[in-house]
Amino acid sequence: MQVYFFTAGIESSELNELEARIRSRLPNMQKVAKLDEGVARVGQGGSVNHEQNYILSPMFGAQSFDRIINLAEQANLGVFSIFISREISASDYKRLVRTGRADWVSLQDAPQEILDIISRTSRPIEPGRDQSVRPVIVAFVPSSGGVGNATLAIESAMQMTLSKKTPSRRICLLDLDLQGSHVCDYLDIEPRLQMQDIIENPDRLDTQLFDLFVSRHATSGVDVLATPRNRGAAVEMNMAVLDALFRMISLRYDLVLVDLPPMCFDWTDQIISVCDLAVVTGFNHVPGLRRIAEIVQELKNAERSPPQIVVALNRCESRLAGGIARRRHVKTALGDQTVVYIRDDPAAVNHSLNTGIPISLTSHSNKVAKDVRALASVVSGLMPAATANRMSAH
Ligand SMILES: Nc1ncnc2c1ncn2[C@@H]1O[C@H](COP(=O)(O)OP(=O)(O)O)[C@@H](O)[C@H]1O
Ligand SMILES: [Mg+2]
The missing domain is CATH 3.40.50.300 (P-loop containing nucleotide triphosphate hydrolases)
Known part of the structure; x- marks a missing residue:
């Protein structure tokens, strides 16, 4: 299992503080600035060892939620996205969870809830079953x-x-x-x-x-x-x-x-x-x-x-x-x-x-x-x- 911390190239004290908090519980977490690079890498790993990998995406700015949903939907086999922000609208949350490949945690609950999500979703992917095909x-x-x-x-x-x-x-x-x-x-x-x-x-x-x-x-x-x-x-x-x-x-x-x-x-x-x-x-x-x-x-x-x-x-x-x-x-x-x-x-x-x-x-x-x-x-x-x-x- 690999966990990536996706910064989108942004540097801020808030982001650093969040990263440090998460790293205290997930010391092997890797920081990536570009999602393409991160997704490509975890995609390869995912299909080889049938493990679930994670991308943690803090959302402090006013990113377009549609883009985020698209990313969650298009992520490679074996990738689960966890978005972190102060709040999320009920309808955005619904859309996110519905992808079956993403979840959200609030900024304050960050390390613990991330661990909970990981333990809940980190079952190895059944070989032969393509997780990217939903029913x-x-x-x-x-x-x-x-x-x-x-x-x-x-x-x-x-x-x-x-x-x-x-x-x-x-x-x-x-x-x-x-x-x-x-x-x-x-x-x-x-x-x-x-x-x-x-x-x-x-x-x-x-x-x-x-x-x-x-x-x-x-x-x-x-x-x-x-x-x-x-x-x-x-x-x-x-x-x-x-x-x-x-x-x-x-x-x-x-x-x-x-x-x-x-x-x-x-x-x-x-x-x-x-x-x-x-x-x-x-x-x-x-x-x-x-x-x-x-x-x-x-x-x-x-x-x-x-x-x-x-x-x-x-x-x-x-x-x-x-x-x-x-x-x-x-x-x-x-x-x-x-x-x-x-x-x-x-x-x-x-x-x-x-x-x-x-x-x-x-x-x-x-x-x-x-x-x-x-x-x-x-x-x-x-x-x-x-x-x-x-x-x-x-
Ligand atoms: N093509 C049909 N011809 C005759 N009776 C039908 C037909 N389709 C359904 N029924 C009957 O109509 C009633 C209602 O069907 P049901 O499937 O329970 O409807 P719903 O789920 O919409 O409440 C049932 O008694 C069912 O057996
Ligand atoms: Mg009925």
């Missing part, structure tokens, strides 16, 4: 309750396991519809994610505890993270818990499908801002389309809008001659927005609910399974090509 994140955003958000997330996950393109991908279904959670019921498995165990101290979440939280769907090999349903007391969720979960998820999975609740919270915005694809689910009728159009607009206006948005219209009626009814209305309401139509099939869906086996696993030719394949193929398009060559944990 693909797909957010299922319901336009209202009961539109089939959970069903479509589940069926998409199942279709992804069947796709021959990249068979070794590891898939996680993260059920964050905390109050109306259905994913485990639909798959007939036990939810195991105990939020209260990590709410007080998210740093507690290590690989052993995470293992206890995972429910494996044996037939498909998909892992589910879901909390036991609790209609009474609201299950607490916050940014720190979400970060801790995603830190673990990033180590394990290639693809994460997130079932979001119909309500917005600050942490739902956070997921939207990191997702690679948002699937807005809803119904194909006038109020449904109107609501969907509003949500698509909100997503596009977000500070960090999803790079790709697909609307999934669920429970569509098909015309006798085949084809989907009311396509013209859809065009009027949603314009050029990419839309996937999933047909209504209460009999097949109910059978699936009663057996606990997703439709996609029992019937290749069922209309819901067929229609969901269109959605799954959009998701497949997001998967990095490297995934196929990576070691599978299964």
Whole structure:
């Protein structure tokens, strides 16, 4: 492990004092004036010995935060950045932690918190696992309750396991519809994610505890993270818990499908801002389309809008001659927005609910399974090509 102290060529008594304080605890720390030089050096070391290396960056001036985030995102394999400043805005902090490769400490907490971060993150990088590839994140955003958000997330996950393109991908279904959670019921498995165990101290979440939280769907090999349903007391969720979960998820999975609740919270915005694809689910009728159009607009206006948005219209009626009814209305309401139509099939869906086996696993030719394949193929398009060559944990 190597720790670098990045000065950006600045000399000041404040910086010297900080350096001395940190050096008292990290005597082997190396000072670098140029980040390019530092990043290049630690990058080489990182990929050879699979160790995590650190760049400590004091930020006393008014540096552009966007630049810093870019640096954190582009840092080489095995590099973790720790930024040190007097304060940081909540939104900047969120963006930073979300990179999964950076953290922040306040000036006053500098030596101790830096050591804490290092001890938490300095696990050797698993050989064969490219840490610079984070999982693909797909957010299922319901336009209202009961539109089939959970069903479509589940069926998409199942279709992804069947796709021959990249068979070794590891898939996680993260059920964050905390109050109306259905994913485990639909798959007939036990939810195991105990939020209260990590709410007080998210740093507690290590690989052993995470293992206890995972429910494996044996037939498909998909892992589910879901909390036991609790209609009474609201299950607490916050940014720190979400970060801790995603830190673990990033180590394990290639693809994460997130079932979001119909309500917005600050942490739902956070997921939207990191997702690679948002699937807005809803119904194909006038109020449904109107609501969907509003949500698509909100997503596009977000500070960090999803790079790709697909609307999934669920429970569509098909015309006798085949084809989907009311396509013209859809065009009027949603314009050029990419839309996937999933047909209504209460009999097949109910059978699936009663057996606990997703439709996609029992019937290749069922209309819901067929229609969901269109959605799954959009998701497949997001998967990095490297995934196929990576070691599978299964
Ligand atoms: N394509 C479909 N055809 C028929 N019923 C469906 C379809 N998709 C979902 N359903 C049913 O609609 C209900 C709501 O679905 P669910 O996935 O729980 O929605 P949400 O997560 O949005 O609350 C469930 O009873 C589900 O079985
Ligand atoms: Mg739901």
